[in-house]
Amino acid sequence: MDPQGMRVVVVGVGRFGALHARVWAEAGARVVGLCDVDETRLREAAEQFSVESVGTELSPLLDRLRPDAVLVVSDEDSHAEICVVALEAGCHVFVEKPLALSSADAWRVHTEAANAGRHVVAGQISRFAAPYARMQNSLRSGRIGQLCALRLRRDFSREWFLSFGDRVHPVWESCIHDIDLAVSFVQRPVVRVFAMQSEAALEAAPSVVTALLEFDNGVTATVESAWLVPGSAPQTLAGALELSGAIVGEAEVLGLEGMLRQRLVSDGLVEWTNSGTFVPDLSLWPEEDTSIGGALRREVDYAIAVFAGRRQPDRVPLKEVCWGVEAAEAVVTSLRRRAPVELSSGGGVDEIRS
Ligand SMILES: NC(=O)c1ccc[n+]([C@@H]2O[C@H](COP(=O)([O-])OP(=O)(O)OC[C@H]3O[C@@H](n4cnc5c(N)ncnc54)[C@H](O)[C@@H]3O)[C@@H](O)[C@H]2O)c1
Structure with a gap:
């Protein structure tokens, strides 16, 4: 997969979702869709990032857009469920911390990722x-x-x-x-x-x-x-x-x-x-100059490389998460x-x- 052509959907466009949308675009990905349960935020983010495909429901958006990856930057209690929906749709997943709010849900995501043959990178930025x-x-x-x-x-x-x-x-x-x-x-x-x-x-x-x-x-x-x-x-x-x-x-x-x-x-x-x-x-x-650097950019570059099959998922192994x-x-x-x-x-x- 060409990292320049990687198509991603961002779920949750609050403070950190907006930052992710910017950094993923700066890293070469194409933000093709946005999802948020808050319609006002969704409209504002769509305008800010010039994204046409938006929705308050994830599944129809994924059916329509067929992205390579889903970025989960929504409220903490929604992460595990959204990961599963994205994996079932055949997408790689980047999920902000915490991966899940229970060990049962975390291992469920682990199992779903293995079954789907897709990667889940958790945003353990530190x-x-x-x-x-x-x-x-x-x-x-x-x-x-x-x-x-x-x-x-x-x-x-x-x-x-x-x-x-x-x-x-x-x-x-x-x-x-x-x-x-x-x-x-x-x-x-x-x-x-x-x-x-x-x-x-x-x-x-x-x-x-x-x-x-x-x-x-x-x-x-x-x-x-x-x-x-x-x-x-x-x-x-x-x-x-x-x-x-x-x-x-x-x-x-x-x-x-x-x-x-x-x-x-x-x-x-x-x-x-x-x-x-x-x-x-x-x-x-x-x-840094016109873009965002530091740990967040390195984390995004890493996730893109893992999703594109260019490197092993060894910096944030899902088992450790x-x-x-x-x-x-x-x-x-x-x-x-x-x-x-x-x-x-x-x-x-x-x-x-x-
Ligand atoms: N790694 C870090 O250092 C760091 C820093 C800040 C936030 N975070 C994480 O990022 C995530 C988001 O935090 P934030 O500060 O941006 O919160 P926020 O409240 O600003 O934004 C969350 C957004 O998600 C939306 N949302 C909630 N449930 C949803 C659902 N089921 N489907 C779609 N959209 C949904 C909300 O409407 C809101 O717009 C959290 O998991 C938080 O812990 C990580």
């Missing part, structure tokens, strides 16, 4: 961010010896929680990034999880979470997230996706012979302006039960034992 990619390379090359433990932390603005953080359990919005990163470093499934949330913060912000994960090879990971960054923090998302607020994250990889440590958003560039202080993130989706969904589901279950949760190991088995 895997494509240069600092994490470098950490992965350092680990694989043996620079820090055998992997022992991981510490991952990601805090978001309090106002984001109020605007979109609780449309699903916040674990699926924030922790899922770090759980997937942990799986990508260990490349094994999680077998035990114990998660707690701050009772002190619960009333105002039920989103201060600390989770301890144990993998089946004995590696441990802490994943922490708090949507409590105050409004006085410098804005980190500026440019292609303006969002007043901040992401503050750190990651540590501990090996027997060394350790790796990084901050998600570097303060290498600081802008002091009359409208506030900006520390723009330059790794996720920076505007399913392991991540299993672990996130266990975190949510552990929070609810206030108890440790054991998962059956081995991938493909989605039963959670208490």
Whole structure:
């Protein structure tokens, strides 16, 4: 398949869907159709991207257009179902995080993809961010010896929680990034999880979470997230996706012979302006000259190459993404039960034992 001629349909044209439509077009794909349940957004996006074929129902659009791939950038609770519809229509699928909101749905997508002989690339963007990619390379090359433990932390603005953080359990919005990163470093499934949330913060912000994960090879990971960054923090998302607020994250990889440590958003560039202080993130989706670069563009280039059969789907193996969904589901279950949760190991088995 010629990547220049790859025809894609975008499902969900909100904030991130619009960004994807732009980046896929910049990467050489043709956005031939748009689908959204919100007719106003659909009309606005159709005009913005000069796309004629639009619809609020996906199946008729796919029957009519027969695209090569479907990009799922809709609300989190719709992802798995839309993936299945797209696979049944013979399309490759790019699906934003989270792949699904349950391990059963995640493995269902895995099975459907295998049956259809199509690829599903999940938008675990952190895997494509240069600092994490470098950490992965350092680990694989043996620079820090055998992997022992991981510490991952990601805090978001309090106002984001109020605007979109609780449309699903916040674990699926924030922790899922770090759980997937942990799986990508260990490349094994999680077998035990114990998660707690701050009772002190619960009333105002039920989103201060600390989770301890144990993998089946004995590696441990802490994943922490708090949507409590105050409004006085410098804005980190500026440019292609303006969002007043901040992401503050750190990651540590501990090996027997060394350790790796990084901050998600570097303060290498600081802008002091009359409208506030900006520390723009330059790794996720920076505007470079006239197009968007960074992790998002690398992720899209990767998906196009996988769909076109030009490379192996080895940077975001679907099996690992399913392991991540299993672990996130266990975190949510552990929070609810206030108890440790054991998962059956081995991938493909989605039963959670208490
Ligand atoms: N990787 C990242 O860093 C990152 C960043 C932002 C958002 N996201 C993900 O992108 C997805 C979209 O987030 P957003 O911020 O753009 O949300 P949004 O609310 O701005 O847009 C979602 C759009 O999907 C539409 N939609 C909902 N259900 C639908 C359905 N069944 N069929 C068709 N359209 C439907 C809504 O009407 C809306 O227009 C989410 O999964 C989110 O987690 C990922």
